[in-house]
Amino acid sequence: MIIAHTINEVKEHVIEWKKKGLSIGLVPTMGYLHEGHASLIKKARTDNDIVIVSDFVNPIQFGAGEDLEDYPRDFEADCKLCTSLGIDLIFNPNPSEMYLKGFHSYVGVDTLSAGLCGKSRPIHFNGVCTVVSKLFNITEANRAYFGKKDAQQLCIVKRMVRDLNFNIEIIGCPIIREEDGLAKSSRNTYLNATERAAATILHKALTKGEDMIRNGEKKSHTIINEIKSILEKEPLARIDYVELVDSDELQPVDTINGGILCAIAVYIGKARLID
Numbered sequence: 001m002i003i004a005h006t007i008n009e010v011k012e013h014v015i016e017w018k019k020k021g022l023s024i025g026l027v028p029t030m031g032y033l034h035e036g037h038a039s040l041i042k043k044a045r046t047d048n049d050i051v052i053v054s055d056f057v058n059p060i061q062f063g064a065g066e067d068l069e070d071y072p073r074d075f076e077a078d079c080k081l082c083t084s085l086g087i088d089l090i091f092n093p094n095p096s097e098m099y100l101k102g103f104h105s106y107v108g109v110d111t112l113s114a115g116l117c118g119k120s121r122p123i124h125f126n127g128v129c130t131v132v133s134k135l136f137n138i139t140e141a142n143r144a145y146f147g148k149k150d151a152q153q154l155c156i157v158k159r160m161v162r163d164l165n166f167n168i169e170i171i172g173c174p175i176i177r178e179e180d181g182l183a184k185s186s187r188n189t190y191l192n193a194t195e196r197a198a199a200t201i202l203h204k205a206l207t208k209g210e211d212m213i214r215n216g217e218k219k220s221h222t223i224i225n226e227i228k229s230i231l232e233k234e235p236l237a238r239i240d241y242v243e244l245v246d247s248d249e250l251q252p253v254d255t256i257n258g259g260i261l262c263a264i265a266v267y268i269g270k271a272r273l274i275d
């Protein structure tokens with residue numbers, strides 16, 4: 001596996017691979033890899049001749065007072081996992097390599113970034129779109145893989161690719177969970193044992209909402225109220241949002257009719273968990 005820290009190193013390899021007509025799959029990550037990331041990587045491995053994993057804690061997607069400094073990092077462990085999964089190249093640049101002095105160019109998808117996580121993280125998705133655009137250009141990937149756990153991010157990246165005519169296919173992958181239902185996340189490491197136990201409430205609440213919809217409940221506010229009441233029973237949980245939105249435009253729906261996304265963000269201790 002090639003370990004690349006600079007953009008030029010990646011580009012040199014990409015030129016060779018493209019000359020040979022090989023397809024390239026990209027899995028963008030912020031590192032501290034777990035089985036959720038591994039599932040994306042395995043899918044990329046199946047679909048492509050070459051797989052690139054980017055491992056970069058992207059500073060411009062963190063707002064002031066967020067967890068940029070504390071975000072967990074273990075590049076050695078990430079390399080081991082990627083080697084075991086047969087990755088061709090892991091790209092681990094420094095922030096100064098990605099953002100040169102005088103960097104002033106940003107990519108954003110407005111309406112879709114305004115709601116859900118965008119309300120409490122106003123610059124987040126512009127940071128994501130910008131780094132993802134850079135990674136698409138650097139790797140010239142044919143396909144890129146994103147998890148459905150970050151459903152708003154997936155929707156925004158797909159829209160950006162469509163609107164700006166990026167020559168890449170975006171593939172959404174299923175949410176990988178712990179046995180007790182908690183979605184795997186690098187941020188789960190912030191939880192102590194008591195908080196970890198409390199965090200199972202997210203999946204319990206969402207499952208209840210899902211059951212209500214399957215049983216024919218159509219009124220969003222009834223479902224949202226039920227999910228909130230389950231979350232509120234957990235003293236360690238502090239709700240950021242519980243929303244039912246249409247899966248294309250991410251706008252709140254009153255009545256369930258067609259494809260919807262139920263998205264929640266909940267603080268447990270200092271961890272902000274989304275599902």
Ligand code: AMP
Pocket residue numbers: 028029030031035036037039040145146147148149150173174175176177183184185186
């Ligand atoms: P991150 O390193 O948290 O930025 O995540 C990198 C990619 O992995 C994103 O596309 C995430 O949606 C995806 N991902 C993170 N956790 C999971 C999970 N539990 N299941 C599936 N995909 C995930």
